[in-house]
Amino acid sequence: MNIISSSQNDKVKYLNKLYRSRNRRKEGVFILEGKRLIEAASAGGADFKQVFLTPAFFKSAENDELLADLKSKAEFIYLKGYLLKEIASTVNPQGILAVVEESIFKGDDFYRRADKILLLDRIQDPGNMGTMIRTAVAAGFDGIIALKGSVDIYNQKVIRSTMGGIFSIAIRQKLSQKEFLTEIAAEAADYELLAADIEAEEYYFEHQYQDKLILMIGNEANGLDSKLMDSATVKIKIPLAGEIESLNAAVAASVISFEILSQQLQKDK
Amino acid sequence: MNIISSSQNDKVKYLNKLYRSRNRRKEGVFILEGKRLIEAASAGGADFKQVFLTPAFFKSAENDELLADLKSKAEFIYLKGYLLKEIASTVNPQGILAVVEESIFKGDDFYRRADKILLLDRIQDPGNMGTMIRTAVAAGFDGIIALKGSVDIYNQKVIRSTMGGIFSIAIRQKLSQKEFLTEIAAEAADYELLAADIEAEEYYFEHQYQDKLILMIGNEANGLDSKLMDSATVKIKIPLAGEIESLNAAVAASVISFEILSQQLQKDK
Structure with missing residues (x-):
């Protein structure tokens, strides 16, 4: 497991960029923070691109079901806890963030x-x-x-x-x-x-x-x-x-x- | 018209005290800020104790009807605009505040x-x-x-x-x-x-x-x-x-x- 600890890492820089709405719109994605929202998105059939999570979240047995579900859908990227907290907009992102495709219908x-x-x-x-x-x-x-x-x-x-x-x-x-x-x-x-x-x-x-x-x-x-x-x-x-x-x-x-x-x-x- | 300009004035000190909820509860009153709320309270038959207003609010012809209505119900206290703004909790109190009795029913x-x-x-x-x-x-x-x-x-x-x-x-x-x-x-x-x-x-x-x-x-x-x-x-x-x-x-x-x-x-x- 490769755990990113630097905010200068390319994947972290990309995630940080997505926190500006202009960049999200350009990419046609949005960001979810926290287990509950990500569970709901997964159950609702959302199209996941990346999942950013902490090693602690990954290891906790109570997250097994969700993670098995997500593993088949998206790339997993592991971050140190302090780094994920620094990036997130909620006070307590609970160790997990996800980048999800906007559902756009013509x-x-x-x-x-x-x-x-x-x-x-x-x-x-x-x-x-x-x-x-x-x-x-x-x-x-x-x-x-x-x-x-x-x-x-x-x-x-x-x-x-x-x-x-x-x-x-x-x-x-x-x-x-x-x-x-x-x-x-x-x-x-x-x-x-x-x-x-x-x-x-x-x-x-x-x-x-x-x-x-x-x-x-x-x-x-x-x-x-x-x-x-x-x-x-x-x-x-x-x-x-x-x-x-x-x-x-x-x-x-x-x-x-x-x-x-x-x-x-x-x-x- | 006696226009209060000092925050050390007794009536102003009393009003300031009422901005703490403990004091309001003790007195059984609440505070309304702005014309629209005070109009609604007056129409709803609220029991006014004091009305704090600026000379500009008093002089504006469009407030005549409301003021005539309030005059029969409450004491008028005139404050300099900056003082009223300093006391109020809303950004724009529109030149008028009122102290109103809570309606309490057994x-x-x-x-x-x-x-x-x-x-x-x-x-x-x-x-x-x-x-x-x-x-x-x-x-x-x-x-x-x-x-x-x-x-x-x-x-x-x-x-x-x-x-x-x-x-x-x-x-x-x-x-x-x-x-x-x-x-x-x-x-x-x-x-x-x-x-x-x-x-x-x-x-x-x-x-x-x-x-x-x-x-x-x-x-x-x-x-x-x-x-x-x-x-x-x-x-x-x-x-x-x-x-x-x-x-x-x-x-x-x-x-x-x-x-x-x-x-x-x-x-x-």
Whole structure:
């Protein structure tokens, strides 16, 4: 076992470079830190490139299962514990980091894979973004589109907040609004395009949702862009019973997506 | 107009003291910063003690309505802009701070006022707590109980995250679990006591909710305490369709509370 101890080592330099988002994007990869996230990624079928780990992590019997799993997928690179800690962005990376390929889908591919899609329009907060992805997966959605102007889905905090959900859903991001609208006209004309609108006539629980749909959720402060709102084929209203002007974006997404799941479960009965 | 310019002034010293939570608790007050929150508090019928403002805020015509409203409720104290900025915890307090009485309800009082109650068991994150209160108000809940071990509801970040919701709901906090269980046995025996439990047989959308209920939501990482779970009179399950082990606490609360509101709206039709 060759254990790297110098930050001047080429593989360490490469890893350090990937901590800048520009370099990650160029390579089409992202970084996972810690055992739990890496387990979730492995279970979700993520495409591993390199695994950086400490000898202690390698030797611990409780990691055997994960390591056997990873060994067949990726190159293992061993680092001294202090070096791995120095590189990682989390305070406690637990002796393991991994470089994983972004799953990128082209339009055509994506819509073949995804029937229930959550569209995120300029979502700013990584925790919010992660929670929405986690909730979408829980509600049975199978695709996420994040439009340009949203926080990077492969940001560490987003990934952590998805609680592993990010690895079991198809993802498209950095699409402009115009590209999205052109693309769905060509590839997803049979999808219901849903927007929550306080002026809508139909309550969200009155609408009978189709199997193929795109639920559009807008920016935390400004809501959905007006062009997207105009493009909606169905507008639904979430009632507000108390003295509150609006719901948090993640809450609105949750309420609607779980209504969609409930209807489906009741239909399947 | 007497404009205070020294941090050694008694009223300024008093205000500074209130920025320590121990002192606030002793006095039974909390602090609001910025126009928007103070407007919401005033509209919600909050009990103002002092308003600290800058001459510029006082003179600006767009503040006339709010100031007329506050003038009848509280003492006005004028501070130089730099002094107010120095005291405030937000970066931009917008020229106005207010000291407001905590609304404290005794058990008996509280249950007379509140039919639909959200119970928060050791919620740690202020943003989460605020979002849950905002959502509860939106869903027509009229009471919040925060058990000991939860973040202080009158924490600035909680208040801001409620988006004004905190002023239109009855609040009890710092109750121990034991006090809560004793209290509801005596005062709220006719309330349905709800808990989300992945082992439950009934889905949350199958249950017919009573008018009087307490929805119990547990700690973000550990869920509801087992004694509270055991005390539940109704256990309901939120289905998880995808590869996700659990929902975020605020999301679970949203999904259930909006189902309760939907049922009510459908009944009222």
